[in-house]
Every structure is written in structure tokens, then in C-alpha cells.
Amino acid sequence: MAMADQLTDPVTHHGEGAVWSDLWGGLKWVDMLAGAVLSLHPETGAVSRMPVGSPIAAAVRPRRNGGMLVVTEREFTLWRGDTQEFATPPLWQDDLRRFNEGGCDPHGRMLCGTLAYAGDQGSGEMFRLNADGSTERLWGDVTTSNGLGFTASGDRMYYIDSETRRVDVFDVGEDSTLSNRRPFVAIEEGRGFPDGLWVDELDGVWVALYGGGAVHHYDSRGILVDVIELPVSKVTSCCLGGPDRSTLFITTSREHLAADEEPAAGSLFKAQTGVRGVEARPFAG
DSSP, rough: OOEEEEOOOOOSSSSSEEEEEETTTTEEEEEGGEEEEEOOOOTTTTEEEEEEESSSSEEEEEETTSSSSEEEEOOOEEETTTTTEEEEOOOSSSSSEEEEEEEOOOOOOOOEEEEEEEOOHHHHHEEEEEEESSSEEEEESSSBBBEEEOTTTEEEEEEEEEEGTTTEEEEEOOOOOEEEEEEEEOOOSOEEEEEEEEBBTSEEEEEEEEEEEEEEETTTTTTTTEEOOOOOSSEEEEEEETTTTEEEEEBBTTTTTTTSTTTTOOOOOEEEEEOOOOOOOOOOO
């Protein structure tokens, strides 16, 4: 068990989606409900913000040939610097749902799931953005679609629907088709809800626990082997990054907290792990 170190001041209301990539030179994450992408300067530690024109910025990933993919409230968008180059049409017309979290598969296609603002059971879906800009609905019956990540070999995918209190695992076929979904880890009552995740090179999974004030590290067998504690309760996402990809960066939230509660909530934290993370797979388009 170890304690994470605070890396920034509280710079987000609802920090989410931490991703390290050498393709864009370090760490990015989102202030989700504010619709901004944040970047951490690798040398000075300064934080910059880029609004993306949507009240929600749900997830970001690097693009293979430069720039970034930003998932907004109802769209997939592609950016070059601070200029938007492409946006899909809204994937649904009502304002009852939003995108939440996602990641790229071994073919460079972006998967991102949704949730209902009202928390309606089973009303969310999983979508995929292909390299040519087309989109597909993959499955439904999701409540709070959250972290997903592929193993280093690409043969398995870990996935969280937070309301299940589980991390599930899929088998991944040669064309990145997903099959044989099954429970991998169950989170005990009182430990918080599983939120974002990151996969390490040994097929272990690091899981942020919203309401649990911690990140849990499970090995490839699903055994809890490390706990990283934080001084705030709403832990939202994590990624392994840094020059050797062994620093765990952790985002947190001030959502539903009073102004005088948990003064460090909304800050970025870090911890050293001793294990390398899988690189963030870039979007192919």
C-alpha cells in the first residue's frame, strides 16, 4: 500500500480520462463537464487548457499521424493543434445521454461508451469510430460505461460498466472482434465504484475507484496486489506514463462536494509503480 503524491492544484471540477503519449509529448486529461482538454507541461508542471466547444469532453487519444481525437458529448471529433478537422454527426438526437470513456483497439479504432444523465439502468451503448470516419454501435444494455483497455498482445480487453461493480474481460479476435465477456474482478461493497482503468505490460489492470479514494492494481489472475491511496474520495481515472511508462497519473473530481470539502479534490496525483504500462494506442484516422 502506498500514498499518491499531489502533482497539481485543483485544476478540474471533474477530471477524467488521463492518457500519456509520446506522440503528443506527455500527459493529457479532460475537465469533463467543462468541455476542456488539459495538458501537463513535462518540464515545468504547468497545466494548459483547450476548450473543445462542447459542454462535455469525454475522452481523448492521440492520432497516428499527429493531432488528437476528442470524444465530445455526442460526437467523435478530430483535431490538429487547436483546430477541429472533422466531426461525426451526433450519434443520437436527444440530450438524455452522453459519451463517457473509451480507448483505441489494436486496429486503431476508437471505442467509447455512454451513460444516461438520469442514471437509467441499461440505457447506455458502446460505439466505435473507424479510421474512415464511419461509426458502429457495438452493444447496448450499459448503465455507466467507463474504462476499457487492451492487453499488450491485444488478445484481451478489460472493460468496466461501473454499476456492475466489476471489471469484465473480453477475448479479442484477429480483427479485434470482441467475444466471451466474463467477470474478471468484483469490487467489494464500501470500496467505491470502478471507474477508469489502465493496463500494464504484465496484463495487470489498474482501476480508479470513484468514492473509494484509491487505485487498485490487480494482476493478470485478478488478484489484488497493490493499493494506491489518495487523500480524496472521488478517484476517476489513471494511466501509466512518464519516460519509462511506470508513473501512475491519477485524476480526481470535485463532483457533488461542498466548497469546503476535500480541498485537494480536482487535483492530479501521481505514484511510482515499478511496472510499465501499455502504450496508449493511437487512433488510425
